[in-house]
Amino acid sequence: MASSKLPVLALPHPLILLPTSRFTMPVSQQIGEAILSLIDESDALPVLAAVPITNPPSDNTSPVLSEWGTAARVLRMVKPTARNPRQPYLISLHGLTRIRLIATSDTNSFPPELAADLTLQDIEYPPTERTPSSETVEKFKHSALRLLDRLGRDSTQQVRKDSYRKIASMLEDITNSRAPWMADVLVGSINGEYSDKLAILCTPDAEARLKLATDIFLKQTSIVEVSKKIATAVDESLSKQQKEFFLRQQLAAITRELHALTRSNSGSSSTSNSNLSTSAPADGASGSELDDDEQHEADDMAELKRRIEAMEPGSEERKMGVREWRRLKRIPQGSVEHGVIRSYLEWLTAIPWPNSTPLTSDAQQPQPVIRDRAFLAAARAQLDADHFGLEKIKKRLIEYLAVVRLKEMNAEREARAEDDRRREQEKEANAAANAKEATVKKDGNMAVVPYDRKQQPPQPVLPAVPGKTGRLGKKGVKGPILLFVGPPGTGKTSLGQSVAKALGRPFQRISLGGVRDEAEIRGHRRTYVASGPGLIVQALRKAGRLDAVMLLDEIDKIGQSNFHGDPGAALLEVLDPEQNHTFNDHYINVPIDLSQVLFICTANSLETISAPLLDRCEIIQLSGYTYDEKMHIARRFLLPKQLQANGLDDSHITITEPALLHIATRYTREAGVRSLERAIGSVVRYKAVEWAEFMDEGGEARDVGKDDGAVVVAEKGGKRAYRRVVEEHEIEKILGIARWDGEERDMEERRGVVYGLVVMGQGEGGILPVETIAVPGTGQLKLTGSLGDVIKESGELALSWVKTHAYDLGITNSRTQDPLKVPDTIDIHLHLPAGAQKKDGPSAGIAMTCAFVSLLTGACVPTNIAMTGEITLRGRVTPVGGIKEKVLGAHRAQITKVILPWANRKDVEHDVALEVRNEMEFVFVRTVREALEAAFGKNRLGWRREAMLLESRL
Numbered sequence: 001m002a003s004s005k006l007p008v009l010a011l012p013h014p015l016i017l018l019p020t021s022r023f024t025m026p027v028s029q030q031i032g033e034a035i036l037s038l039i040d041e042s043d044a045l046p047v048l049a050a051v052p053i054t055n056p057p058s059d060n061t062s063p064v065l066s067e068w069g070t071a072a073r074v075l076r077m078v079k080p081t082a083r084n085p086r087q088p089y090l091i092s093l094h095g096l097t098r099i100r101l102i103a104t105s106d107t108n109s110f111p112p113e114l115a116a117d118l119t120l121q122d123i124e125y126p127p128t129e130r131t132p133s134s135e136t137v138e139k140f141k142h143s144a145l146r147l148l149d150r151l152g153r154d155s156t157q158q159v160r161k162d163s164y165r166k167i168a169s170m171l172e173d174i175t176n177s178r179a180p181w182m183a184d185v186l187v188g189s190i191n192g193e194y195s196d197k198l199a200i201l202c203t204p205d206a207e208a209r210l211k212l213a214t215d216i217f218l219k220q221t222s223i224v225e226v227s228k229k230i231a232t233a234v235d236e237s238l239s240k241q242q243k244e245f246f247l248r249q250q251l252a253a254i255t256r257e258l259h260a261l262t263r264s265n266s267g268s269s270s271t272s273n274s275n276l277s278t279s280a281p282a283d284g285a286s287g288s289e290l291d292d293d294e295q296h297e298a299d300d301m302a303e304l305k306r307r308i309e310a311m312e313p314g315s316e317e318r319k320m321g322v323r324e325w326r327r328l329k330r331i332p333q334g335s336v337e338h339g340v341i342r343s344y345l346e347w348l349t350a351i352p353w354p355n356s357t358p359l360t361s362d363a364q365q366p367q368p369v370i371r372d373r374a375f376l377a378a379a380r381a382q383l384d385a386d387h388f389g390l391e392k393i394k395k396r397l398i399e400y401l402a403v404v405r406l407k408e409m410n411a412e413r414e415a416r417a418e419d420d421r422r423r424e425q426e427k428e429a430n431a432a433a434n435a436k437e438a439t440v441k442k443d444g445n446m447a448v449v450p451y452d453r454k455q456q457p458p459q460p461v462l463p464a465v466p467g468k469t470g471r472l473g474k475k476g477v478k479g480p481i482l483l484f485v486g487p488p489g490t491g492k493t494s495l496g497q498s499v500a501k502a503l504g505r506p507f508q509r510i511s512l513g514g515v516r517d518e519a520e521i522r523g524h525r526r527t528y529v530a531s532g533p534g535l536i537v538q539a540l541r542k543a544g545r546l547d548a549v550m551l552l553d554e555i556d557k558i559g560q561s562n563f564h565g566d567p568g569a570a571l572l573e574v575l576d577p578e579q580n581h582t583f584n585d586h587y588i589n590v591p592i593d594l595s596q597v598l599f600i601c602t603a604n605s606l607e608t609i610s611a612p613l614l615d616r617c618e619i620i621q622l623s624g625y626t627y628d629e630k631m632h633i634a635r636r637f638l639l640p641k642q643l644q645a646n647g648l649d650d651s652h653i654t655i656t657e658p659a660l661l662h663i664a665t666r667y668t669r670e671a672g673v674r675s676l677e678r679a680i681g682s683v684v685r686y687k688a689v690e691w692a693e694f695m696d697e698g699g700e701a702r703d704v705g706k707d708d709g710a711v712v713v714a715e716k717g718g719k720r721a722y723r724r725v726v727e728e729h730e731i732e733k734i735l736g737i738a739r740w741d742g743e744e745r746d747m748e749e750r751r752g753v754v755y756g757l758v759v760m761g762q763g764e765g766g767i768l769p770v771e772t773i774a775v776p777g778t779g780q781l782k783l784t785g786s787l788g789d790v791i792k793e794s795g796e797l798a799l800s801w802v803k804t805h806a807y808d809l810g811i812t813n814s815r816t817q818d819p820l821k822v823p824d825t826i827d828i829h830l831h832l833p834a835g836a837q838k839k840d841g842p843s844a845g846i847a848m849t850c851a852f853v854s855l856l857t858g859a860c861v862p863t864n865i866a867m868t869g870e871i872t873l874r875g876r877v878t879p880v881g882g883i884k885e886k887v888l889g890a891h892r893a894q895i896t897k898v899i900l901p902w903a904n905r906k907d908v909e910h911d912v913a914l915e916v917r918n919e920m921e922f923v924f925v926r927t928v929r930e931a932l933e934a935a936f937g938k939n940r941l942g943w944r945r946e947a948m949l950l951e952s953r954l
C-alpha cells in the first residue's frame with residue numbers, strides 16, 4: 001500500500017464524503033484559516049483527508065474518527081466578508097479516492113485533537129482494486145436498476161425522472177471493472193442511511209463493496225415500495241372518508257327536506273284549523289338561515305354539482321363545468337383560488353344553457369302563449385293597455401310579433417319532424433335487430449345477440465319547453481332587431497316591456513349609457529382580480545331563459561373606442577345574427593347561444609350610433625307627444641299609475657282638465673311625459689298627505705256635494721273639508737311657482753328677431769329665437785351662441801343673399817352699395833340664445849335671412865310664426881330633417897304658422913298628427929323670396945318691380 005501524509009479534516013457526524021461525491025460544508029474559523037494558508041502555500045488545489053466522525057456529538061464523549069476516509073480536493077473556499085463577519089467559512093470538497101489513517105499507537109484510535117485541527121497524519125492508499133466477478137456485478141446491476149426504476153416512477157419532477165433514466169442507461173453499459181466506482185456514485189447519490197454509507201466507505205475491496213451495495217439497493221427498494229403502499233393506503237382511506245362525508249351530507253339534506261315537507265303539511269292543516277299560520281317549527285329547531293353553515297355549504301355544493309350534471313352531455317359548458325368542478329375538489333376550501341373557482345361555477349351553472357335538463361318543473365315555466373290562436377289579438381290588447389296612441393308603432397310591433405311567432409312555430413315544427421324522423425329510424429333499426437335475432441335462434445345457435453351493443457336504446461323525446469328549444473330547434477327564430485329612437489319619456493322602454501309581456505317572455509333591461517369598457521359587455525378575463533361576467537350574461541342569469549327579451553337601453557350613449565376596447569364592437573357581435581349563436585363572454589369562456597334572445601334597442605338620437613350598429617337594426621321613430629296626447633296619457637295612464645303607487649284611487653283625487661293642462665304647459669316642457677308623470681306624482685302625494693291627516697282626525701269618507709267634490713269631516717270646533725278635486729288655481733300652491741311662467745316666445749314683435757325651429761340633443765323639437773342687432777363697426781358679421789361651422793356658414797350665406805338683394809328689397813339705393821356700409825357703417829351681431837348649448841346644422845338658413853331682412857328693412861315678423869329650411873346662394877330653399885319633432889315643438893310653443901321647405905310636405909303629411917295639422921297653418925316654400933313673403937306678409941316688403949321680373953326669369 002502506498003503511504004503519504006495528508007492534513008486531516010474531520011467531518012462532523014453524520015456527514016460522509018464518498019469517493020466521486022462532492023459537497024460544501026461550513027468549517028470553523030481556525031480550520032478555515034488553516035486551509036487558506038494551505039491554499040497560499042501550494043500551487044495546485046490542496047488535497048485533504050476528509051474523515052468522518054462516527055459518533056454523534058455529545059458532552060462527555062470525545063469524537064471518534066473513522067479509520068477510513070476520502071482524499072478530497074478543496075474546490076472552493078468562501079471567507080466571511082468584512083460586512084458580514086458572522087458568516088461561516090464554507091469549503092467545497094470533491095472526493096477522489098479512499099484512504100486509511102495509519103494509527104500512531106497500538107490502540108488503533110486517533111487523538112481527539114485530530115478532529116479539531118488540520119493535523120498532518122500518515123495515511124495509506126488501498127491497493128488497486130481487483131475486478132469483481134461477473135456474477136456479483138450482474139446482481140449489483142439488477143438491484144441498482146430496480147431501485148432506479150422505482151425511484152423514477154415515484155418521482156413527481158420530470159428533471160429527476162430524466163436523471164434516474166440517464167443513470168440507468170449508463171449502468172447497463174458499464175464494464176465489470178468500473179462497477180465498484182459506480183457503486184460509490186450510486187450510494188453517494190441515493191438518500192440512504194448513514195451506517196450504509198459508512199460501511200461502503202470502509203470497504204476497500206471491490207467484490208465485497210459491490211455485494212454490500214447490492215444489499216443496500218435491495219433494502220432501499222423495499223423501503224420505497226412500502227412507503228408508496230402506505231401513502232396509497234392513506235389516500236384511499238382519505239377518499240373513503242370524503243365519500244362518507246358526502247353521503248352523510250346528502251342524507252342530512254334528504255332528512256331536512258322530509259322535515260320541511262312534514263312541517264308544511266302539518267302547517268297547512270293547522271292553518272285550516274286555526275289561524276296560526278306562523279307557528280314555531282315543530283321540532284323546536286332554530287329557523288335562522290345563519291345557523292348550520294357547514295350544512296348550507298354542503299347543500300350549495302350539492303346544488304352546484306346537480307346543475308353541472310343537468311347540462312347537456314358532451315357540450316362545451318358541461319366539459320368546462322366538470323373540469324372546474326374537479327379543480328375545485330382538489331383545492332383546499334378557504335383558499336382564494338377555491339373562492340374564485342366556486343364563483344365561476346356559480347355563474348356558469350346559472351346560465352340557462354340549451355338542452356340542459358330543466359331544474360324546475362314544467363309547471364313553473366310560463367305558458368308558451370305564442371302558440372295560442374288569439375296571440376296577436378292578445379298582443380294588440382296588451383300594447384293598447386300599456387300605451388296611448390303610437391298607432392304606427394303598434395302596427396309595426398304587431399307585424400314584428402307575427403313574424404316572431406311564425407318563425408318560432410316553423411322552428412318547432414321542424415324540430416318535431418326531426419324527432420319523428422329519428423324515431424322512425426330507431427324503429428327500423430330495432431326491427432332489423434329483432435329480425436337478426438330471430439334468424440340466429442332459428443339456426444339453433446342459442447347465443448343471445450339481441451341488438452348491436454353500440455346502438456343506444458331509443459331515447460324518450462321530451463316535450464318542447466319554452467326557452468329550451470335547444471341547439472337544433474332554434475333556426476330562424478330571430479326577428480329583426482328593433483331600434484326605438486326618440487326623445488326621453490316617449491315610451492321606448494315601456495314598449496319593450498309590453499313586447500315581452502305579449503310574448504310571455506322574461507324582460508331584461510340593460511342600460512348602456514356610459515359604458516366605456518368593452519369588458520362591461522363581454523366580462524373580464526378570469527385572470528383579473530375580482531373579474532366577473534359582462535352585462536349580457538348577467539341579464540341572461542336574471543332572465544333564466546335563453547329566449548328573453550333584452551332591451552339595450554340608450555345605445556347612443558355607449559362609449560367610443562378607447563384603450564379599454566370598443567364597447568360598440570362588442571355590441572355588434574351580440575346583435576349580429578351570424579355571430580351571436582357563439583357569443584363569447586371573456587369570463588365564462590364558453591360560447592353562449594344568444595340567437596334566441598330578442599334584442600330591442602333604444603336611443604335618443606341616431607347621430608352617435610356607429611353605422612355598422614345602425615345597419616343591424618330596424619329603426620322605429622318615436623316623436624314627442626302633443627298636449628292633447630299628453631292629456632290623454634296623463635288621464636288614462638299616468639294618474640292611475642301614480643294613484644296606485646301612493647295607495648289611493650280615483651275616489652280620492654280628481655284633477656280637472658284645466659289643472660292638468662296647466663301642469664303640462666307651465667311645469668313641463670318636454671317631448672315625452674316623464675316630467676309630467678313626476679309632477680302628477682307630486683300632486684297625488686300632496687293630496688295623499690291631506691287625506692291621511694283628514695282620516696287621522698277622525699274624518700269620514702262622505703260626499704257632501706257632487707259639484708265641489710268635497711268630503712266633510714265633523715270637528716269639535718266646526719267643520720273641516722277634504723277637497724277631492726284639484727283645480728288650476730291650486731297647482732301653484734302644490735307644485736310651487738311654475739317653471740315656464742310665461743310664453744316660450746315673446747308676444748311682441750321685434751325688429752331683427754324671428755323664430756327658427758330646432759331639434760335639441762335629446763331629440764326634442766322646439767323653437768329658437770334668431771336675434772340680430774346692428775352695432776357700430778366695419779361692416780362685419782359677428783355670430784355667437786356656441787355655433788358650429790355649418791351654422792356659421794349658413795349665417796354668412798344668408799347675409800350674402802340679403803346683400804345681393806338689398807337694392808331689390810329697397811334697403812339700398814343702388815346695386816353696388818353695401819347695406820352694412822351705407823348710410824352708416826355697421827356690424828351685424830347675430831345671436832342664438834342658450835349660449836351654453838352647442839348648435840349646428842344648415843336648417844336655420846331661412847330664419848337668419850328673415851332676421852337680417854327684418855333688421856335692415858325695419859319690418860317685423862309676427863311672433864306666431866316659426867320657420868326652418870336650408871338656403872342656397874341662389875336663394876332656393878332645400879329640405880331639412882326632424883320635421884315632426886320641430887312641428888310638435890312649435891305646437892307646444894303655441895306657434896300657429898310654420899314655414900317649411902316645399903320638399904318637406906310629405907313629412908308633415910305622414911308624420912304630423914291630424915289634430916296638430918288642423919290647428920296650424922303650414923306654408924311650404926321653394927325660394928327665399930316666398931319664405932320672406934310668408935314671414936312678413938304679402939306686399940309688406942317694398943320689392944322693386946324690376947327685381948320681381950328678374951327673379952321670375954331665373
Ligand SMILES: Nc1ncnc2c1ncn2[C@@H]1O[C@H](COP(=O)(O)OP(=O)(O)OP(=O)(O)O)[C@@H](O)[C@H]1O
Binds near residue numbers: 489
Ligand atoms: N304612449 C304612452 N302611453 C302611456 N304611457 C306612456 C306613453 N309613453 C310614455 N309613457 C309612460 O312614460 C313613462 C316614461 O316612459 P319610458 O321610460 O318608456 O321612456 P323612454 O322613452 O324609455 O325614455 P328614455 O329615453 O329616457 O329611456 C313610463 O311610465 C311610460 O309608461
